Amino acid sequence: MENKEFIIICVIAVIIAAVGFAFVTGAFEQKSNMGNTHFETDFMSGSFVGNVEKVAANDTFLVSYKDKEHNITYNLTTMDNSSALMDIYKFQGVQGPEHRKFNGNEWNIYFAEAMPVVNNKTVTDPSQKMGIIIAECQKESQGYIVYSIIDTNKVNFTLNTFSDSYTNFIEPLLKTIDLKHSDKVPAVHEQFGLSKDDFNKQLEIIHQIEAGNRSALQGQQQ
Numbered sequence: 001m002e003n004k005e006f007i008i009i010c011v012i013a014v015i016i017a018a019v020g021f022a023f024v025t026g027a028f029e030q031k032s033n034m035g036n037t038h039f040e041t042d043f044m045s046g047s048f049v050g051n052v053e054k055v056a057a058n059d060t061f062l063v064s065y066k067d068k069e070h071n072i073t074y075n076l077t078t079m080d081n082s083s084a085l086m087d088i089y090k091f092q093g094v095q096g097p098e099h100r101k102f103n104g105n106e107w108n109i110y111f112a113e114a115m116p117v118v119n120n121k122t123v124t125d126p127s128q129k130m131g132i133i134i135a136e137c138q139k140e141s142q143g144y145i146v147y148s149i150i151d152t153n154k155v156n157f158t159l160n161t162f163s164d165s166y167t168n169f170i171e172p173l174l175k176t177i178d179l180k181h182s183d184k185v186p187a188v189h190e191q192f193g194l195s196k197d198d199f200n201k202q203l204e205i206i207h208q209i210e211a212g213n214r215s216a217l218q219g220q221q222q
Helices: 003-010 014-025 082-091 164-176 188-192 196-210 215-221
Strands: 037-040 044-048 062-067 072-079 095-102 105-114 130-138 143-151
Touching: 037 062, 044 072, 044 164, 072 082, 072 164, 082 105, 082 130, 082 143, 082 188, 082 196, 095 164, 105 164, 130 164, 143 164, 188 196
Parallel strands: none
Antiparallel strands: 037 044, 062 072, 072 143, 095 105, 105 130, 130 143
């Protein structure tokens, strides 16, 4: 089997790693008003708690914001099948989901911890550990994800919904979000450089392994 064909198993949280740049560099636009900060994108709108700034560099389907005071980075994205992406994250050890329904949207909430990457090197100082909360909502033909990257030295973080980071920042945000339908959203399989058929085959392997069928992986490695 070519390495590419089982790339899903080896990838570590593609989107989280990609947007970690904003957390580390802090290159942002001018400040928004104090208090709750309203945001509007092509695919969702809502309000952050506190004074949150928009990241300077965005594309249509990935938009980032920063709360400098509490050192929280929010990354908002949409794609055709966010549920499939979460299946991969769970396979890699992301914890959850917790289920919440706010404003008519059914959110699946996941938790993880990670170390930042600076100049292509993973920071090893445990004091730099980041907390990650992922809120995902899959509609009929479009999925939505809110990634929150949290400085655990600034805000209390735990791998559940009882921390200050969730109760004071993430849940109030989710309660305000309105989701919008978008045309031509990115396909999740494209993020892994796979065709749709190859992606679906590898996702099925993950499901079989999770069900206890380890021979599914052995068959792919022959």
